Amino acid sequence: MIRLENVAKSYDGKTMVIQDINLEIKKGEFFVLLGPSGCGKSTLLRMIAGLEKITQGDLWIDGQHANDLLPKERNLSMVFQNYALFPHMTVRDNILFGLDARKVDRQEQEERLGKVAEIMGLAEYLGRKPGQLSGGQRQRVALARSICSQTPICLMDEPLSNLDAKLRGQMRSEIRRIQRMLGLTIVYVTHDQVEAMTMGDRIMVLNGGHVQQVGEPLEVYNNPENLQVATFIGMPQMNVFRAQTEEEGLRMNGSLLLRSRSGRTIRLPGQEFEAGIRAEHFSQTGGDADYVLEAEAAMVEYTGDETQISFADGQGYSVVKWPGQVPVRAGEKLELGVDAEHLYFFDRETGRRLRQGGGEGQ
Amino acid sequence: MRRTRYHLLGAAAFLLPALLIFLAFTLYPFVLTCVQSVFTTNAKGDLVGFSGLDNYIRLFQSTIYRISLKNTIVYIFLTVPGTIVLSLAMALLTSSGRKGMGIFRTIFTFTMGISVAAASMFWTFMFHPTMGLLNTVLEMFGGERVGWLTDMDVAILSISIVTIWMNTGYCYLILLGGLKSIDKTYYECSDIAGVGGWQRLRKVTLPLLSPFLFYVLVISVVNAFQSFGVIDMMTHGGPANSTNLLVYSIYEDVFVNYNYSFAAAQGVVLFVIVTLISLLQMKIVERRVTYQ
Numbered sequence: 001m002i003r004l005e006n007v008a009k010s011y012d013g014k015t016m017v018i019q020d021i022n023l024e025i026k027k028g029e030f031f032v033l034l035g036p037s038g039c040g041k042s043t044l045l046r047m048i049a050g051l052e053k054i055t056q057g058d059l060w061i062d063g064q065h066a067n068d069l070l071p072k073e074r075n076l077s078m079v080f081q082n083y084a085l086f087p088h089m090t091v092r093d094n095i096l097f098g099l100d101a102r103k104v105d106r107q108e109q110e111e112r113l114g115k116v117a118e119i120m121g122l123a124e125y126l127g128r129k130p131g132q133l134s135g136g137q138r139q140r141v142a143l144a145r146s147i148c149s150q151t152p153i154c155l156m157d158e159p160l161s162n163l164d165a166k167l168r169g170q171m172r173s174e175i176r177r178i179q180r181m182l183g184l185t186i187v188y189v190t191h192d193q194v195e196a197m198t199m200g201d202r203i204m205v206l207n208g209g210h211v212q213q214v215g216e217p218l219e220v221y222n223n224p225e226n227l228q229v230a231t232f233i234g235m236p237q238m239n240v241f242r243a244q245t246e247e248e249g250l251r252m253n254g255s256l257l258l259r260s261r262s263g264r265t266i267r268l269p270g271q272e273f274e275a276g277i278r279a280e281h282f283s284q285t286g287g288d289a290d291y292v293l294e295a296e297a298a299m300v301e302y303t304g305d306e307t308q309i310s311f312a313d314g315q316g317y318s319v320v321k322w323p324g325q326v327p328v329r330a331g332e333k334l335e336l337g338v339d340a341e342h343l344y345f346f347d348r349e350t351g352r353r354l355r356q357g358g359g360e361g362q
Numbered sequence: 363m364r365r366t367r368y369h370l371l372g373a374a375a376f377l378l379p380a381l382l383i384f385l386a387f388t389l390y391p392f393v394l395t396c397v398q399s400v401f402t403t404n405a406k407g408d409l410v411g412f413s414g415l416d417n418y419i420r421l422f423q424s425t426i427y428r429i430s431l432k433n434t435i436v437y438i439f440l441t442v443p444g445t446i447v448l449s450l451a452m453a454l455l456t457s458s459g460r461k462g463m464g465i466f467r468t469i470f471t472f473t474m475g476i477s478v479a480a481a482s483m484f485w486t487f488m489f490h491p492t493m494g495l496l497n498t499v500l501e502m503f504g505g506e507r508v509g510w511l512t513d514m515d516v517a518i519l520s521i522s523i524v525t526i527w528m529n530t531g532y533c534y535l536i537l538l539g540g541l542k543s544i545d546k547t548y549y550e551c552s553d554i555a556g557v558g559g560w561q562r563l564r565k566v567t568l569p570l571l572s573p574f575l576f577y578v579l580v581i582s583v584v585n586a587f588q589s590f591g592v593i594d595m596m597t598h599g600g601p602a603n604s605t606n607l608l609v610y611s612i613y614e615d616v617f618v619n620y621n622y623s624f625a626a627a628q629g630v631v632l633f634v635i636v637t638l639i640s641l642l643q644m645k646i647v648e649r650r651v652t653y654q
Contacts, residue, residue, distance in 0.1 A: 051550050072556030084551040088569035088652035097565075098555025129652075149555070 001027040001153065001185045002048060007057035009043055009209075018043055018209040021057070025187060027152070030179055032200035033189045036232070040209040041189045042157055048187060049155050050074050061153070072101075076153035081161060083142040085130040092126040095144045102149070112148050119178065120144045136167045143175065147182065154179075156188045160195065172198055193233050197221065205229050227274060227351035230344060236279050236308070238344070239318040243275035249291060250275060253314035258338065259292045266343075268354050274346040279308070279321035281342035289337025297332045309334070392633075398626035405620045417627035427628065429603050430611040433518060437607055438586040440522035441529070445582050446575070448526060449533035454563070457541040467538065473531035482595030485524045486511070489596075511597055514604040521605050524592050529585065533578045540574030541567070572651040580643055587636050608632050 007021040018040040025031045033041040046052040048059065050071035059066045061074055085094050095116060099109050117123040120140045130138055139159065146154050159175075160168045176199050179186050190196055196203045197217045205212040205220065205228075212232075213225045224230035230238050241252035245268070249260040252275060260266070283289050295311035295318075302308075307326040310317040311334065320336060328334070345354040399417055401409040421427050452470050456463045473481070488495050489510035497507045510520040548570060552562050568575070590609045593599060599606035599614065606614075608628065615625035 049550075049554060051553065071550075071553040072558075074554075076554065078551070078554050080547045080551065082545065082547055084545070084547040086548065086566065086569070088572070098552075098557050101556040101558075101561060 001025055001029070001062060002187065003058075003060040004048075005058045005060075007044075007047065007059060008055050009040070009047060009052065010055045013055075016055075016209060018047075018206075021211060023204065023211075023214065025185060027185055028183045030176065030186045030188065030199055030201045032196040032203045033187065033206060034193060034196040034200075034203050034232075035191065035206035035212075037191055039206045041191075041206050044206070045155050045157055045187060045189045048074075049076065049078050074153075075151050076155060077146040077149040077151045078155040079142045079146050079157065079159045081158040083130075083138050083159075083162075085138055085141055087130055089129070090126065091122060091128050091130070091133070091141050094130065094141055095122075095126075095148050097145060098149060112150065116144045116148045119147070119181075135163050136171065139163060139167075139171060143178070147178065147184075153185045153187070156186060158189055158191070160190075161192070168195075175199065193235070197233070205232060207232070223353075224344070225353050227276070227346040227353075230276050230346070230353075234278055236319045236321065238276045238278050239313070240346075241275045241277075241313060241318075242272070242315070242348075243345075244272055252293075255314035256293060256295065259294075260290065261292060262290055264290070264340075266345075268345055270347075273348055273354055274351075276344035276346065277318075277338055277342060279319045281338060282320045282322075283337035283339075284322060284326065285335055285337060287337050290340040291338040291343070293336045293338060295334050295336060297328050297330055297334055299330055300328050395626045395629045398623050399630045401623055403622040407620075407622045413623070417623050418631070420624065421627050421631065426603055426606065427611060430599075430606045430608050433603075433605060434587065434607045436518055437522060437525075437589065438583060440519065441525045441586050441589075442579065442582045444522065444526040445529045445533050446578055449530045449537055449578070450575070452530070452534050453537040453541055454567075457538055470534050471531045473528055474535070476528075478528065478591035479595060481524065481528055482592055485520075485527070486596055489520055512601055514601050517597055517601060517605045521592055521597065524596070525586070525589060528592070529582065533582065536578055537571065537574055540571045544570045569652060573653050576643075576647060576651045579647065580640060583639060583643070584636055587632065587639075 002023075002025040004021050004023045007018065007023075008016050009018040010016045021044060033044060035041045043052060047054050048061075050066075050069060050073075054067050061069070061076070066074055086097065089097070092113065095113060096109050099112075104112075113126075117126060120143060122137070122140055122144055125133060125137060125141075130141065133141065139162075142159070146156075156175075160171050163171060172195060175186075178184070188195075188199065200217055202215060203217055203220050204214045207228050212229045213220055215223075220229060221233055224233065227240065231240060241256070242254070243258075244251045244254075245266055246257075247265075248257065250258040250266060252258055258275075282293070295313070297309050298312055298317060299310045300307065301310075302325055304325070305323065307322045307324065307328065309320045309322075309326075309328055311320070320334075346352065347354055398407075398409065400412065400414060402411050402413045402416075404410050452466075456466045456470065476484075487493075491497060491507060491509060491512065494510070496510060501507065508516060511517055544567070548566055549562070552558065552566050557565060588609055589607055590613065593605055593607060593610045594613070597605045599610050609632070612625045612628045612632070615621045615628065
């Protein structure tokens with residue numbers, strides 16, 4: 001549906017803000033561009049929309065070379081972060097905006113409007129102006145406009161970032177539901193990893209204008225290809241330690257010892273690297289885990305359904321997350337277990353994932 | 363309670379200077395004008411005797427006053443649309459970030475820095491029947507000379523041209539600022555939806571610019587009612603009262619005819635007219651204005 005080949009963007013002709021983007025987005029796919037602000041994800045979306053020129057590389061939309069097509073010729077719609085609703089038009093006119101220009105006849109427009117208003121629950125607001133709507137309703141109008149255009153591709157630029165947390169959760173599932181129902185191809189830009197994880201069929205993690213990883217949400221979560229992806233995805237952030245192999249196990253940040261119980265040594269190219277452990281991968285007792293770490297609880301936080309414990313790790317604090325309400329006091333000694341499969345290793349220089357048994361990456 | 367009083371005193375101290383200026387230079391003359399308009403006055407402007415509505419009745423019987431009222435209306439219908447359309451067109455042309463537009467922006471606003479006197483001198487030369495640029499050019503192309511400031515039917519048009527030339531710079535600046543303040547995602551949204559050119563101007567740009575257009579409209583109408591400088595410098599209301607506008611007529615009655623109370627009545631009527639029209643604009647036109 002959308003194909004990018006070696007796409008790059010530069011504003012001044014010298015420094016590239018985006019480089020080497022190779023990507024194929026399939027029909028009906030919900031594709032998420034994820035990254036911190038300034039990583040180039042919006043720029044990439046705007047290049048697909050035709051709002052920014054493509055400096056290098058090629059873009060194909062529906063098999064057609066699209067680099068030089070005007071935005072209107074690309075047969076797509078876009079939902080903006082600020083919704084771009086016209087304050088002087090009613091909800092109805094906002095939703096139907098552009099259909100005259102696309103030569104859709106009046107009767108057809110009415111039919112589409114009726115259907116979309118019903119799907120989006122906007123039927124009773126059609127006569128209102130955007131100024132009289134709540135944030136969530138405005139969001140729906142913006143979405144309704146996009147759906148009403150009946151273009152096969154819909155681009156969304158941080159559409160939920162202006163909503164409060166509760167509404168964001170609702171709209172997440174609503175957008176997903178409508179996307180499935182109508183079989184839309186959505187390219188969705190966000191910096192929110194929860195949105196990316198819950199909505200996307202596939203995620204592309206961008207950082208500094210480079211693709212870090214492309215894959216299905218769980219694949220990216222379970223098998224991050226580098227340190228940036230590993231620390232960007234997951235809440236709380238993955239704990240990262242400077243690690244060194246020793247006889248007994250792994251010396252972390254020069255102080256903590258991750259003791260190997262099986263006597264198995266960790267075999268990696270080189271002696272020094274970064275080790276990552278997700279907060280939820282620490283088990284509550286050493287039990288029969290492959291590795292054991294002794295630490296002292298510094299702070300305990302309860303959210304009701306979860307317990308988060310932080311402990312000093314020689315550099316700062318690392319976090320442990322357990323389901324339920326675990327009775328732990330600050331100052332208490334903990335014996336934390338970690339299984340071998342939950343240990344991630346990264347090259348200290350390049351940040352690339354290292355795998356045991358030698359070799360770099362996959 | 364004490365605190366409130368203290369606050370009030372503080373507020374009054376800050377308001378006092380502005381209040382004094384307002385009282386001395388706006389309210390006092392206004393009240394005096396209203397009082398004068400129902401009295402007869404001598405040549406020094408002293409009140410001589412109460413005359414009721416006599417001045418007003420005379421006013422509406424006066425041919426010259428009726429002519430000046432008619433002239434003012436014609437002048438408004440020439441200058442207001444002329445100024446707004448021209449300044450809007452210039453603003454639309456130069457609002458894009460294209461290279462070299464800065465030069466045009468400077469050129470289009472430079473009239474703001476020119477005094478009425480200088481502009482009037484300049485245009486008097488332009489309109490000169492034999493040596494003026496306009497007639498010279500007309501003759502070059504085989505046209506006939508036009509009596510720009512001497513022909514009764516043309517003079518009001520000439521005055522209007524000068525007014526438009528003078529006021530366009532300011533209106534242009536306001537409208538340009540308005541265009542620049544429109545969020546560019548509205549245009550991007552239009553680009554994607556395929557709404558462009560004339561449609562985009564009508565459906566997107568103008569409605570979003572409406573608060574600025576409304577401001578420019580009100581200001582232009584009020585300014586047109588109060589026009590004086592250009593007429594005083596170029597035509598003195600002539601030929602044969604054909605460019606005699608309301609304010610110029612007031613000026614003549616005060617400083618030429620020393621007919622203070624009659625002029626005061628004209629002043630009051632002008633105040634009423636301007637107030638009514640402004641209210642009307644706010645009631646009717648502002649309904650179509652959307653503030654973002």
